[in-house]
Amino acid sequence: MEEYIAKVLISREELAKRVAELGAEITRDYAGKNLLVLGILKGAVPFMSDLIREIRLPLAYDFMALSSYGASTQSSGVVRILKDLERSVEDVHILITEDIVDTGLTLNYLIANLKARNPLSVKVATLLDKAGRRKVEVSPDYNCFSIPDEFVVGYGLDFNEEYRNLPYIGVLKPEAYKSI
Ligand code: PRP
Numbered sequence: 337m338e339e340y341i342a343k344v345l346i347s348r349e350e351l352a353k354r355v356a357e358l359g360a361e362i363t364r365d366y367a368g369k370n371l372l373v374l375g376i377l378k379g380a381v382p383f384m385s386d387l388i389r390e391i392r393l394p395l396a397y398d399f400m401a402l403s404s405y406g407a408s409t410q411s412s413g414v415v416r417i418l419k420d421l422e423r424s425v426e427d428v429h430i431l432i433t434e435d436i437v438d439t440g441l442t443l444n445y446l447i448a449n450l451k452a453r454n455p456l457s458v459k460v461a462t463l464l465d466k467a468g469r470r471k472v473e474v475s476p477d478y479n480c481f482s483i484p485d486e487f488v489v490g491y492g493l494d495f496n497e498e499y500r501n502l503p504y505i506g507v508l509k510p511e512a513y514k515s516i
């Protein structure tokens with residue numbers, strides 16, 4: 337699997353340190369609030385599962401699965417809900433967790449969709465922010481790392497569903513995506 341990794345961009349130690357810092361910040365910000373951590377399948381799973389164990393507060397977590405119509409690697413902006421929340425969110429503060437904000441189209445849709453359900457608040461925590469690729473104006477409330485426009489995989493991020501289980505963020509060699 338790792339023969340296609342050109343370099344390690346963010347090591348597992350750096351990930352753990354930054355996720356712990358973010359967890360401490362969220363712990364301070366959400367003290368006394370009814371918190372629902374929302375994981376966006378599938379990419380957010382490793383980040384979310386590490387982050388919730390660094391948030392020292394009572395919380396609930398749930399998942400949504402979204403799919404964008406159109407070309408598989410390019411977001412079209414039209415989002416379909418494949419799996420929705422299981423209950424009303426009117427009494428909770430929602431913290432969306434994402435592995436990456438790229439064009440912003442997914443989040444733009446999701447935030448509007450969630451706000452229409454009248455939660456107490458909606459905020460976003462992302463592991464990675466590729467701000468250079470943004471197509472719509474959306475900025476995460478919490479971000480672990482800002483990264484350049486490179487093809488990154490690992491720690492939840494996939495290429496054709498592979499590499500999600502790498503314990504670090506790596507840059508994929510071009511031959512990996514040109515060979516198929
Ligand atoms: C990726 C990523 C974000 C979204 C970001 O998910 O996990 O959810 O794309 O892209 P955007 O800012 O351009 O909308 P993907 O649709 O690849 O699904 P996955 O999480 O199952 O890999």
Ligand code: MN
Nearest residue numbers: 376377378379
């Ligand atoms: Mn995703």
Ligand code: MG
Nearest residue numbers: 379493494495
């Ligand atoms: Mg993906």
